[in-house]
Amino acid sequence: MSDVSFHDYSTLDASGKAALIRRSEADLSFFLEKAQPIIDAVKTEGDAALIRFAREFDKSDVKPGALKVTEAEFDAAFGVVEKDVIEAIEFGITNIRHFHEEQKPEAMWLKEMRPGAFAGDRYTPIRSVALYIPRGKGAFPSVTMMTAVPAVVAGVPDIAIVTPPTPDGSVDAATLVAARLAGVSTVYKCGGAQAVAAVAYGTETVKPAIKIVGPGSPWVVAAKRLLSGIIDPGLPAGPSEALIFADDTVHGGLAALDLLIEAEHGPDSSAYLVTHSRRVVEEALAALPEHWGRMTEQRVEFSKAVLTGKYGGIILTSSADESIDFINDYAPEHLEILSTDPFAYLGRITEAAEVLMGPHTPVSIGNFGLGPNCVLPTSRNARSWGPLSVHDFVKRSSIGYVTxxxxxxxxxxxxxxxxxxxxxxxxxxxxxxxxxxxxxx
CATH class of the missing domain: 1.10.287 (Helix Hairpins)
Known part of the structure; x- marks a missing residue:
């Protein structure tokens, strides 16, 4: 597979190394310009604009007055989704809830700083939050689980989901199942920049929210940026990205298998295999055609676009130290450490939003219910942001009391x-x- 992008890291100059850390959302100028009229239309026209944009952008026949999912639609979803899918959602939600309950801070702490003087913190939930669930390149009940559960655990009283409608004007059935099982009963049929505008300003149907969280396309990222003075845009979560770091204790075919996980999200994703083992490189290149042969046509198209383009491929370094230096510079959304001794590397990796360790912990397991949140900062924002958590749904007040x-x-x-x-x-x-x-x- 000579068309897969290959980089011999030690031979690159500074500009070549800098090019490897760029993401597809690096230049949002086009999206910022095009999203502004959409935002303005929603602010002015409300529901009418959402209906029009659903037809124009999502090719969806959403009827006037039907922007909000009904209880009947929720009920019907449970009859459509197969039993094993519901069981998988229940399994994931159980683990995600357990993780986030452990993460939840105590409601208040107060300690004596000096005799008779007390100080501490109090945590209260944000009053209203919108959860953005993407749909353009697939259905994502997993994102529903990851955003809804911590919001519910945090005690947010007003939680709403916004998600692009399907062509027939409905919402992905598994997304509705995940929403109800997580404890969210309000879902609006709108996506893209128009959804962000709807929850920022409110419409006849959509209630405005204080904050919006969840990953999305560059259109969503641009709208969040433009509306950041109106609504808290939450952590910067754009197109998917992953680094697969493999040492010489694993087979390159395994590294290739996991390299495709985030690459299949879409052509705007970023995915690199990083290794100091030429054997791993050769085995990965040899295995990719076999892996692609078992994938669906669309996902093959997406992942090939990533791995043969400028946002993905294979990077061969001269040493494990050089690999780790690149990882910390790249600051990935997802990082896999494929090694029989992953803890040998963990202490030196400081810039990654999620670190999945060992050959039995692929991104798939992290995405679908290990417990930690898979809504993560992208585009190097892992240098200063962490995963979505209960803390994103609460606010902290300082408490002081002097006698x-x-x-x-x-x-x-x-x-x-x-x-x-x-x-x-x-x-x-x-x-x-x-x-x-x-x-x-």
Missing amino acids: ASAYPEFAKHASTLARYEGFSSHEQAVSSVRDQYLGGK
Whole structure:
């Protein structure tokens, strides 16, 4: 498979190495320009714009007044989805809920900083959150599970899903099953930039939300950016990306198998096999045609576009250290460590949103229900962001309480700093003026 993009990392100059870390969403200028009129139309026209864009962009026959999924549609979904799929969703939700319940912070903590002076934190759920569930290149009940469960665990009182409708004007049945089983009963039939605008401004049907989370296309990423002053856009989750790091303890065919996982999401995905073993490279190249032979035509098309393009392929490094340096520079959404001793590498990897270790932990298992969240920061944002979590659905308030006995010492030091910084009202608030109101001398 000589057409698969191959890079001998040690021979690349600085610009060649920099090109490897670029993602498809690096230049959003086209999408930012084209998304703005869509946003404006939703703001002005409301439901009418959503109906029009559903027909134009999703080729979907959504009827006026039918933008919100009904209870009957939820009920019908359980009759359509096969039993083993429902069982898989239930299995995943159980694990995801367990993980996020363990992650949930205590509602409040308060500790004595000095005798009579207390400080701490209190966590309360965000009042309203929208969950974006993509559909353009597939159906994603797994994303429904990963976004809905932590929102429910966090106690968000108003949770709504927005997702592109199918051609017949419905919503993917497994997505509805996952929503109900996770505890979410509000689903709107809209996707793309128009969905982000709908939950930012609200329409006749769609209630506005304070925050939106969930992965999406460059259209969704662009709309989130344009509307960031209206709605909290959440963590930056764009097109899928993965690095498969393999050492010489595994077969290259296994590395090739896992390289295709995220590559099959779409031509805008990013996926690289990174290894310092030439044997692994040769075995991976030899195995790819066999793996493609067992995939569906569309997924073969998507993954080939990625692996033969400028956002994917195989990278051969000179050493494990060079591989790890590249991984930390790339800061991937998903990282697999394919090795019989993955813990030997873990301590040196600091820039990855998700690290799946060993030959029995492919991205598939992480995506579909191991427990940790698979909604992850993309485009190098793993350098400062982590996975979607319960913490994304709560807000933190600081709590302070100073008793009468502790007050004088704090007032003395606060007065000194207020005077130094030139804030007379700050100083006055802890002066003898306060003592008079408190009944002091």
